Amino acid sequence: MAKKRIKRQSSKKKRIKRQSSKKKRIKRQSMKKRKEMTLKKLRSFGGVLYNQLNKGEFPWIEMPSRSTSNILYDDRLKQYILGKKHVKRSSRNIRHIRPVTQLVWTASFAYTLNKQGKTSTLRDIFYSAQAFDVPFKNQQESDNIITDLETVLGFAREDFNIFPEERSQIFGDLTIEYTVPGYEGNSLNLTTHPDGLAIGPALTTSDFKSTKANKIIVIEKGAMFTRLIEEKAFKKFKAILIHTAGQPPRSTRRIIRRLNKELGLPVYIFCDGDPWGMAIAITIICGSANAAHLKELATPEAKWMGLYSSDIQKYKLPSTKLKVIDIKRLRDMRKDPRYIAKPWKTQITHFLQNKRKCELEAFSRYGLDYVVKKYLPEKLNRL
Amino acid sequence: MAKKRIKRQSSKKKRIKRQSSKKKRIKRQSMKKRKEMTLKKLRSFGGVLYNQLNKGEFPWIEMPSRSTSNILYDDRLKQYILGKKHVKRSSRNIRHIRPVTQLVWTASFAYTLNKQGKTSTLRDIFYSAQAFDVPFKNQQESDNIITDLETVLGFAREDFNIFPEERSQIFGDLTIEYTVPGYEGNSLNLTTHPDGLAIGPALTTSDFKSTKANKIIVIEKGAMFTRLIEEKAFKKFKAILIHTAGQPPRSTRRIIRRLNKELGLPVYIFCDGDPWGMAIAITIICGSANAAHLKELATPEAKWMGLYSSDIQKYKLPSTKLKVIDIKRLRDMRKDPRYIAKPWKTQITHFLQNKRKCELEAFSRYGLDYVVKKYLPEKLNRL
Amino acid sequence: MSTKTTRGKGKVSNNEEYREISPADFFYRNRDLAGFSNPTRSLYSAIRELLENSLDACELYKILPNIHIRLSLEGDTEDVKDSYTYRIRIMDNGSGIPPEHIPSSFGQILFGSKYRLRQVRGTFGLGGKMAILYGQITTNTPATIISSVGNGKSYEFLIRIDILKNKPEVLNKKVHKNKIAWHGTIVDFLLDGNYVRAMPRVLEYLRQTALVNPYAEITFIDPSGRLYKFERVTFVMPEPPKETLPHPYGCDVELIRRIISASKCTDMLTFMSTHFHRIGKKTAQRFLTYAKIKKKTNPHKLNSSEIVHIVQMMKTYGDFLPPDASCLSPLGKDLLGAGIKKELNPEFIHVEQRKPSAYSGFPFIVEVGIAYGGDIPASSGIILYRFANKIPLIYDEASDISRKVINEGINWRYYKIAPNLPIAIISHICSTKVPYMTVGKEFIADRPEIEREIKAAIKTVARYMRIFLSRKNRIEHERKRIDLFARYLPKVAKFSTELAGKKKIPDIEPLLRSIRRYGKKED
């Protein structure tokens, strides 16, 4: 293999060779196997309803309740999970007949998608339903039914090939192997395109082959992502860089988890220095209440790297005053079980005392390379 | 494992080889030369102000006015241009002293950026200014000063290595050669990653090497972009696909123009069937009033492919009622010189009569491959 | 501006001229207090006051009112002016007035039959005379009054008011034969006004008057000759209001003094049980014990501080019975309902009459109606029609107690009443003394006792409205419900069959049948 590539991309060759020597062992999980399990689950879901009907029953479904009171924080797993409360949806109930129909349709649509190896967006689902005369009132309703399907089957929507619009990007020394039709078996090293590669269905469903990186840095903002590529931070820190573009989509959270679990790489999360940045970090680490019905999204070992409130003071970063809504959010955080440990608790208190917040771009004040030369080494050293 | 890879790789090799045989001639434009011109312009701008000061004058700048009355539609160029009116900004004027200072600083910052081969986002500029005690009130102000610099020098901000946040993506059979540091001379074929590649600084500054495609399809929505990749539309139609993610950033408009000019490929624009989709198409074709001071953004030969209002009727697509604001926009469009030709004029009238609008995702109603099997072939045939 | 002022002491040459003025002179000088401020308002007030007097004259004798009002232009009408001269003529079939009282009843301010404790429309005994006085000072012509109590004769007087003396001047007097034994009163005089501007208010006033007086027939001919006829809807009339004795809670020192001086009682026990509302022998005895007054005390020998003491005791004694409303003449549910139906033609209506209550010793009854649909327009708020002692209140709704209760006192969401429903509320307060805030009788003060009753009444009718609205919704619902199952259940069957990979779709007909049968109990 090495030979062929050398011909095509001779300059790249050397770098990859160098990387190869240090490549990590990867705990590989077959994406193909997972697909098969998904299909089986969907079929058996149809079977249950079919049998109910054959027995002359109004079809019904039981699933864990996603009501607030049933969303619990699991201290051991360090993430939100659903409790033992279940809800029953019976098509005999006037309020449930429509959602039950929509749920069955969504399952049958997902089954077809997977069979054909196609993907669909959440919005596509909303429109596709119209052809089958099970229209949704709005996309919120169809999104909600998809979450129901996740809860019933215990699989994430990405397993059904339903994706949100892509926003996140990845860059770094990781070689992946695609499983999507037409690319099966193709490999790609993720340093190939220095503007970053979209984390879409193809990347999400690919297997990880090899890497020379020894950490993951997850970045909230595109500008900082570009900056770290440009300043060769990925080389300097041997890092795979992931740009979440704000609160990361679930497919991105799964990629982060997989990188952590399968490659055994530590994850560092680098967000704006405000409660919203903290919320992004905690969602990656502990998951969100919204996705308490899914287990494979959180990365409990990931670490919040910044910006800390204390960093704003220490590095004298340009900052703005906390707004009322920021303060309210921080106060709410004090009651949230995910934030009880250090450094969360200390930083929340610090924010509330210092009353300033700061964006990642604020590092530009001290020159474009300051963050790579000064902040990141110091911070990585300390974590 | 290595063996397997070789096999797989080799299959890819053949495909690439096959493509190569049909590769197009490319009118290559050197990105390097352009950079040198930019630096020279920046230096001479500094020289003008320096000389004014040396003569004991308050430094002043003259540039074409960007006021509405000076933005004219050039019927020959099929785009907006600035007229003959000029404005003078003198640092003697209390209202101008601050913007003049900011402009000089921005020029000197851009100069440093280019010298060092770094890029910066618009937001970085806003923050960087603080270190030099020429703070901007908000990013709107710094964005505006950057536009001033464009107007004064006649270069786009991308020439100064100032980029907006990336959103657009590209996919298709095009091989590029990077010019960014660390990747100089590297080549990449843009079918490599089936989730699409970000159009960022690296891609924008790369040279085009070869392509087998014979058209460009520009798509407003991510879902349709993914759909066309998944349904192999890029193969079927021999198309390079570009996802604008709404109104395209200027760097994307420049890439479209370059693809059209350098590769001689026709461009088709595929947007939502509403006035906002039309606005995206017209901006790509004729440019916008906001960027009337720049010439190399428009692609007058590009064609608007849809969704037409008449398509909504013809293909019986799920549609929603036009809102008051949509109708207002359509009425304004009737007065806009860019829309006087067919199909614009007819479609605007059709919209106003039919009073319905439609999103690209609406094609899902007839199945996920409908758009590729039915709509696009029919439409491309007719254009 | 001068700088010299008298600061010290010493004689002041008081050259003030002191004089007495008559009540007529007072109201002549300050006629805007009674609603006679400009030509438009004065014309409206004149019609209103005369009509209210006529209605009172019929109702006190349980006569079904037939009232004719005619307004006609006098003199030139060519010029565009602020005011024109009109002749107003109002004829009723009321009790009529004994001839000896006719001149004073129309020509003397603060003279009349209205100064008694009973429910009548005119509270101040001023309005009719103010109309005639206003006519006189704007046109300098006398007024004609014809009246008969239904015996063989009717009397016609031509009178003018001597304002300085507050006395009627009879300019002419005629006696007519009255073979048909007609009874009633005709008032006919000239006055300046502006009907074109006053018209909308006049007509609205007449329309609403008809609403709460459904047993009355009122015709009005306007200056252009157009006839407005408000027909009688019912021959049922409420009982005439009766006069009542003062309730002890409402007494002050002056009143007690007056009662004593008119009383023939010689001991306090008889005195207490004779002259007060709801006080019999037993209550009198208990009260006197409470007040530490001997039963045998002669009321005529009470001194000042003893009278003050009695008044204070009356206010603090907790066991008097509340005022009795037999003296009141409310409309009653049926009559108020009939009036509302006639005027608003609603899809639904409910009327409530509250039990009698009292404030400061004055009894009152609140009646409230609610109506939905028909001619009622949907508006952002709830439309309110206000009445007091069977007269409509047109002005200053925003300051009125009923509007305050509707806007601030009721949680309408609890009654499932959303904005923009076509709902109207009709409130009627009757009392021996309506607590108006102005002489113009435009709005009612927010006495807590009255507020409480209005709120309770509105809550009750709102409950009925909620029942009506939810029944209206339920029928619609049930239809939709069956449609829903018929639409979706087959799809559940189809998709689950496909998903399970089966061929034969299960039979869902039995399930759909069960929905139709047991459906209602399910939701």
Place this chain on the structure above:
Amino acid sequence: MSTKTTRGKGKVSNNEEYREISPADFFYRNRDLAGFSNPTRSLYSAIRELLENSLDACELYKILPNIHIRLSLEGDTEDVKDSYTYRIRIMDNGSGIPPEHIPSSFGQILFGSKYRLRQVRGTFGLGGKMAILYGQITTNTPATIISSVGNGKSYEFLIRIDILKNKPEVLNKKVHKNKIAWHGTIVDFLLDGNYVRAMPRVLEYLRQTALVNPYAEITFIDPSGRLYKFERVTFVMPEPPKETLPHPYGCDVELIRRIISASKCTDMLTFMSTHFHRIGKKTAQRFLTYAKIKKKTNPHKLNSSEIVHIVQMMKTYGDFLPPDASCLSPLGKDLLGAGIKKELNPEFIHVEQRKPSAYSGFPFIVEVGIAYGGDIPASSGIILYRFANKIPLIYDEASDISRKVINEGINWRYYKIAPNLPIAIISHICSTKVPYMTVGKEFIADRPEIEREIKAAIKTVARYMRIFLSRKNRIEHERKRIDLFARYLPKVAKFSTELAGKKKIPDIEPLLRSIRRYGKKED
């Protein structure tokens, strides 16, 4: 509900009892019309009416007012009650009342010196007597009046009001020696009320009274013994108001008749030029020609329709001079300004007095002040203090004409007056007849003539406010301007030197110097 009604004809047994009631009786029965409705409001009204009478008594004789009010609790105060008995005592240094008029002035409704065309506070001649009447009916005690016109004697009367007869009863009369030639009046009586609840309004009323009567010294001792002293700020007093003749525009038939019967004139020319405001010989002559009335006609021989004709001609004749305001006593710019300064302590103040104007024949003058900063709080709207004939108007501001003009009539942005600035407007209307909407003198009707004047006055003061605000801004501006150049010019020099690749930074000192010199002309 009964079903039998009298419908046909036939004798009606009219058993109505007709009677005359006295004005005192009328207002006794309807005392809420005059502001005496409940213990809280009545106490407020009593203080207010007595104080206004005292101020009038001083001002008509250009005496600097010294007024002492004392309110003290009488009897037990243990129980928590709705009302307590208070003794009110008010002493002024006014003109005093001649002894023969004292009983009627305080014990007879519709008697007094106020029924004349001149600017006084009390318009209805009712308030003081209502206070005493209210005291009498709540406490059954007489009132003590002591008065002297400043000669050697003072007179003390103990009186009560015979309400049925509307006559004072003198229970006792004393004559005291008055060596110090004191003049003034003391009123002292008991009444029921509730000071705790009335307090905020009483104090606000006194505070604002002091604001528009800066030449008065008012002391008030409340029931807890606390002394409130509103000190005199100036010894300058406005000219006392003069009585005036009626203006022809304001005349009606009744008034002309009265003037004729009191007149000694025997021809119309003399008649017209003698008895009317602003009519001299020439105007009289021109008017009579216009009205087609012979000069020689004897006014005493005019018949009814001729009088009506004259009134109509008076209303339509366009060339009468407008009413003369010499009969009015406005505060004037200085006095109003002094009052505002004392109460609000503002950073800026401007006062305007409009030229006299008239409505319906009554002259009036509008005075408006505007104030900024100091003790004025910043609020979302503009704070308004309203006065009429030098009395503050506390209630119903929302219905008042001045509030309407401020909220709807002025484009405040034009005057660069944004919300949340600490701005107050003070409006004062004085007239021989203020068009109050109620007997309680709470708000002023929106007569177009008055609205126009208020709007013009507010626009004028707003202009001054704009000038003040922009000067305040300008000074701040100039300072910032010089700072700006000093900060940025060096940077332009530095960056352009770097960009051009030069070493030596140009000298910008001369440029900076030129800014300091010519700066102002540059912006």
